[in-house]
Amino acid sequence: MKQPLELTGLISNLHTFFRSNLTPFWATVIEGALVLIAVLAAYAIIALALIYIERKITAFFQSRLGPNRLGKYGWIQSVADLIKILIKEIIHINKVDKVLFYAAPFFVIVSSVLTFGIIPFGQGLQAVDFNIGIVYILAVSSIGIIGVLLAGWSSNNKYSMIGAMRSGAQFISYELSAGFALMTVVVLSGTMQVSEIVESQRYAWNVFNGHIPAMIAFVIYLISGHAETNRGPFDLPEAEGELTAGYHTEYSGLQFGFFYLAEYLNMFIIAAIATTVFLGGWMPIQVQGWDGFNQVMWYIPSYVWFFAKTGVLIFFSLWVRWSFPRLRIDLLLNLEWKYLLPINLVNIIVMVVVVLLGWTLEDLFPIFRP
Amino acid sequence: MDVNKVKIKALPSDDFKDNETLQAYIDELNATGTNVVVGKLDQMINWGRANSLWPLAFATSCCGIEFMAAAAAHYDLARFGMEVVRNSPRQADLMVVAGTIVHKMGPLLRRVYDQMAEPKYVVAMGACAISGGPFVNSYHVINGADKIIPVDVYIPGCPPRPESLFYGLLQLQRKVKVEKFFGNKRIVRPYNPDTLINPKTGETVKVENEFNK
């Protein structure tokens, strides 16, 4: 099928160019550097865009206008924020544990960048593709929480400490649910490799293919993913009203910028993983047999599909965030341990049964099989 | 730099009242002249700073409610990129002193100010924060926040309407836009701690302030 707007051709051309003109060692180094730069640039740009989008959507929910002074509709507002925060003073605080205090934001940001790397943004637009991709996501995303815990501890501030403790409890709990929800899909698609998971959803997205158990897993993943990113109604670790700014109360300047950036990016990452695993990733909508329709869909580049699907999920996440009051810590843990986790455990068994007995959509209606 | 060259998108320079005072400040600031490249960089930095002033509402009384009204739907502070109200002084750029400052609050106001990271700005909102307002004769009221901390912009009113607050904040944006990041030059800010006395020693407290030399 023709895909004129895809970047795969460009990437393979670059690859052959480097391979033919350079020694393998230098080709690897340069390609690695390029990938690194691309990932970091994408990271920064997506974060800036998200900050702007969140402000605008929030304004929409709250019948306000949102930023509208810088550029048309205020679209370069977050650039101004970036400039400011880059040159803002970083306060050196007495009586903090210096090593841990300065290390903490890096944990958060590194974890978020590492998770970011495995997301397939489009056909061929994936930095790393392990065969244990799903486990990798769970692994590196858990490093971030250590940053939060250390930040709260080392700040030598009681509010930060309470925020960090809440954060720890919250993260450990919801990491379980998120993991199980992803595992449900692994049972369905039979692989942990992210690219293969996407590939297997050509005609039937996992959320439809696995119908009832997959949808339950999808909802649970959205809830627990949302909780993992510490955003309202699960924003207890920050809880503006109670803890002023929670675990990052004492951080200023760029260090605070890291936390701020990671928070927005984590929201994107959760939505992106949900898209990849449940909603077919960058795959366009395809219907077996409708070749003309399929051709038209393929014309729309894969990264557009990816960002559109992710965008819808982000919108939902913001909708929830700005509609609900904050949960209390006991309600939060009740939700996880009394509802989500038991449902999840049963759900994963239901999924195994569905797959073994051949009750998936693909098995029942072979027309969906790729 | 001319005051007319300071561009605020919402309001042309001529619509601001009393441009002469600001012009005098600017002239003083620019007495030494500037390198072109540095000047351009300064402009970019100031553009970023001026349009991303995250406020910390030091709201003690009525003016705080008007500040909240200004941040909510009808007036919407977010238009100027100022809606990210940070409750932690470490992360705020702008302290809006909204309300009366009394003797018991004075040390705390100073402490919150000291906790803020540079560059930090202060807006005294309402008559009380400017001069003590209706309570100027009271035994327990500090006659103006500038007895405790340097103040950039004064917004009169009791309480000022949100429109006045916006006018004041736009004025602050103008002041920010003429500053110099390289060389760390800022417009001199009124700060007259005339009666600061340390209660333990009975001596006048010497307050170090790089902008007042």
Next chain:
Amino acid sequence: MTTIIFYILALVIAVFSVLAVTSKKVIRSATFLLFVLLATAGLFLMLNYHYLFAVQVTVYAGGIMILFIMAIFLTHKPGDEFSTKMSWKVRSSVLLAVGGLLLTGYIIVKNVTRVYNYVQSGEMKMQEIGTAMMGTEKYQYLLPFEVISLLLLACIIGAILIARKETSAGETDSDSDK
């Protein structure tokens, strides 16, 4: 290329291991230990042991370290420092460490060819790991083993709970209500 990375990782492991045991602040020790574990995970990644890498990061860095840190939060006040006054403890631990080193060295030297062959055989497939866990032949039975260990753990916790209830029944009841 790989050698450079290997040396960097090795250096990280060595330096932070030493720091972890010499640091006076317990939370710093925990953080340094985390660095060691992460660098070890990096070694696995270098060997293309992706699964082991992920498990190392999830279980040790993600799970156990968080539990460590939470435990430290719950038991220590900020600024608490360790003091090692009892020197006999230091001496005995040095002795033990040297003993352990000798033992592992002996085992490694004995088995070095076997290990080398094993490494050469390349990455293990997910399927094999799965069969090893679920299978019923020799060197398998992994999952049942783990399940039994979990069951034992549950039994222990249950026993503790029951024992505790006898002493202060009213208190635990109100706790479980919440």
Next chain:
Amino acid sequence: MSNIQDIILNAVPEALIEEKQKLTVTVEPKQLHPLVKALYENKDLPFDYLISLIGMDWEDKLGVIYLFSSSKDMSQEIAVITATEDRENPLLYSITDMYEAAHLNEREVYAMLGIRFINNPDMRRFLLDGDWNGYPLCKDYDADPTLNPITIANKEITDLAPRIMEDENGNLVESVANIFDEDDYIINIGPQHPSTHGVMHFRTALNGEVVKKIDVNSGYIHRGIEKMCETMTYPQILHLTDRLDYLSAGMNRHALCMCIEKAAEIEVPMRAEYIRVIMDELNRISSHLLAWAAHCNDLGATTAFVYGVREREHVLDIFDKTCGGRLIINQNVVGGVMFDIYPDFQKDVKAFIPYMREKLVEYDDFFSHNPIALNRMVNVGNMSREDAITYAVTGPAGRGSGFSCDVRIHKPYSLYEKVEFKEVIRTEGDSYARYMNRLDEIEQSLHIIEQLIDDIPEGEILAKVKPIIRLPEGQYYQSVEAGKGEFAVFIESKGDKFPYRVKFRSPSLAAVSVMPLICKDELLTDFIGIGGSMDYVIPDIDR
């Protein structure tokens, strides 16, 4: 009332009973406690509600005026006066064993006048710092600024409470008690905190996340309004009342105007009365809307906050068009109102009523039945009826605990006898009852406005008032139902153009004083939420 006089004379035969604006009883300090006890334990009509505790300096004597009322019949009020001639070490007897509301009030009297109360377990100064020189409300207070200089040096907070207790033999023993335990984990919530609704300072001891003990520490916005009033003419004082509880500015001012009008016997024109009541009710709506908004914000729903303020702007627009003010409207003056209504006033108000009703339904859909919100409010922060009375919690918060305390019903003033409305009472006593009470009161206020808006009579808006108002000698009281509860004004006049003493009863003080009780054993998160449901305004407390 003769029945009450009997009871008084039974308890204290030497009591001097006078029929002034209120029944006034004067007793010696020693006899105060038995007298109050007799009133408190009176079966048919227990005087269990302490409206106000007013510290007085009569130059020859230092004393206190207690204003009691009954939870059974709020229209029954009695004033008890006691005084000591010892100016060096004034001592009176505490009534904190019966009235929890007296705790903070007695501490305030100590800070302002230096009177110490025997048997009060905590005699730290309220409002002022412990090292303040002089007692501001004393007539011989030295206002020299060098005595109390401005400082930026941080002051240590002492958690030691001095006290004077009477032992079994009647000897006075001075001692010092620690407020917190040795190893308590104490966090400072406030004075600069997003959710304390101003500059309140709660020293909170936590046990994990559970609130163990709260110590209320106020005075960060104490502006000395009561002292300033003594050097101002009556029309000048009006402006200060607006800045007490700025959310019910119009109602506060209404109280003071009525108090002065009653004393000076000024007849207010009917048109002015109508305007006053309509404005009061609009003011109440705006106050409750902001309370709702802030409460939702405290529970973490930022969007609800914005919605509340959005609707509030409609009310403020009407104020703005009438008198140019938004928050502080300067509408009531002695003898009437300052500004007449503008031509479209009725049209605007009538358009607002259905709009607001529609929005109330929206609030219900959006927040009142949200499962998280219900979990955060139902059965949280329980306050029993007895607690509400003894802590003198009035307003929507008191009525949420079943304490019928609407001044508009029990002590009707202005036009409230003519209009028909229901007193909103719930008996659950939790955060949700207080929350729902406010929304229901908005509906009742709309109903009141509906009845009045069409029949505003023509005529004058301002009675003829002398340029300099002198009140005849005496003591005058007036209460109104402000947004947060019963707001009362007390004026003592010596026939001058300045008042001799002015005291404002702050409904928020009661709401804050009950916080340590209802927040005990709740989670820190709920502590903030309960604070939102109590809806206090700090400048009202600090004055």
